[in-house]
Amino acid sequence: MPADSTISEVAKIPVTPFDSDLCPAVRGRCIDQPGSGTGTFPDNITFLEGITDRLMHRLQVRDFGNDKRAVVNHTVDADGNGKAGVRWYEFRNHKDRGWTLKKENTFSPDGDHRWMGSIAMNLKGQTCLGYSISSQTTYPSIGVAAGRGDSNHMNVGEFVAFDGNVDGNVQTRTARWGDYSAMAIDPVDDSCWYTQEHAKPNSFIGEQFGWATKILQFELKGGSRK
Numbered sequence: 001m002p003a004d005s006t007i008s009e010v011a012k013i014p015v016t017p018f019d020s021d022l023c024p025a026v027r028g029r030c031i032d033q034p035g036s037g038t039g040t041f042p043d044n045i046t047f048l049e050g051i052t053d054r055l056m057h058r059l060q061v062r063d064f065g066n067d068k069r070a071v072v073n074h075t076v077d078a079d080g081n082g083k084a085g086v087r088w089y090e091f092r093n094h095k096d097r098g099w100t101l102k103k104e105n106t107f108s109p110d111g112d113h114r115w116m117g118s119i120a121m122n123l124k125g126q127t128c129l130g131y132s133i134s135s136q137t138t139y140p141s142i143g144v145a146a147g148r149g150d151s152n153h154m155n156v157g158e159f160v161a162f163d164g165n166v167d168g169n170v171q172t173r174t175a176r177w178g179d180y181s182a183m184a185i186d187p188v189d190d191s192c193w194y195t196q197e198h199a200k201p202n203s204f205i206g207e208q209f210g211w212a213t214k215i216l217q218f219e220l221k222g223g224s225r226k
Contacts, residue, residue, distance in 0.1 A: 011099045018087055018106075019077040020052040029175045031084055031113045032136040034168075048134060049175040050075050050084050050115050057118040057182055068093040069102075071127055075115040078108035086117040086131050088154075103152040107131075107145060112138050118183040120192065126220045128185075128192035129154060130161075132178045139164030140177050142196050142214050148222065161216040162198060171199045180213075191219040 023030035035045035052075045059072040070091045078085025085108030092102040107129060108114060117131040127147040134140040141164040146156035164170075171177045180197040194216045 013091065013099060013101050015089060015101060015104055019080070020075065022050045022052055022075075022077055022082050022084055030082055031115060031134055033134045033140050033170050033177075034136060034138075035170055036136070045170055046175050048140065048171060048177050050113075051179075052076065052084070052115075056116065060120050062121050062123075066095050068096075068099075069121060069125070070099070071119045071121050073117040073119045073129070075117070076106060078106050078114075083108065083111070084113040084115040086114050086129065088117070088119050088127070088129060090121075090127065105152050105154075107154050109158060111135060114143070116178050116181045116196070118181040118194070118196075120183040120185050122185045122190045122192065122220070124190065124220070127154075128183050128194070128218070128220070130181060130183045130194035130196060130216075132181070132196070132198075133160070134164075134177070139167075139169050140171060140198070141165065142178065142194075142198060142216075144192075144194055144216060144218065146192070146218075146220055148220060156220065159218070161194065162196075162214045164198075169199070186217070189219070191217055193217050 029047045029049045031048040036047045055074045061070045073088040076087040085106045087106045090103040091099050093099045112135040114131045119129045121127050130144045133143045142162035143158050143160050145154040145158045147154045178196050178198045182195045184193045200212050
């Protein structure tokens with residue numbers, strides 16, 4: 001019951017400073033898609049919203065006994081010029097000595113925006129990351145990447161799970177594109193499952209069946225918890 005619950009601060013953990021205001025004057029609606037910038041919201045081709053004011057999905061905690069780990073992500077300005085990137089963190093608590101920052105980085109491998117991320121860790125300590133991709137030359141798409149070993153990089157290269165360029169898939173009449181993003185670990189085989197909502201090609205927000213969901217399963221070979 002809420003009346004029987006308490007909330008207490010566990011730790012304050014410094015992280016590398018970041019800027020989460022991609023374009024505060026328009027509430028973060030500045031993620032490009034092809035054709036955006038030719039009009040203003042709510043015209044046909046609008047900028048997409050980065051939703052940079054909160055952590056994405058949830059903070060996932062894994063208990064490995066003497067070693068507890070947590071991973072989480074949010075969207076930041078990756079280059080100082082309004083390009084969205086996925087800032088991710090891994091925290092550890094070894095033998096209950098307190099939580100500390102183990103790894104952090106911003107995933108932004110090229111000139112495209114990446115945002116709306118979700119991250120999870122499997123039993124081997126590998127991290128799986130899913131997110132949206134878009135730019136003036138890349139139609140809104142869905143990608144995944146992963147990290148193995150003790151690297152502080154997503155060292156398993158990007159795989160595009162849904163390529164919006166195939167259909168020329170722009171989002172029309174709304175600044176939202178892929179609101180629901182969830183990475184989860186299969187409890188049976190330790191594989192990664194990524195689910196993300198996306199707008200169907202040439203759909204309008206008010207239309208029946210205007211939204212769809214992409215579900216992707218993938219497995220990371222090799223690597224072990226360190």
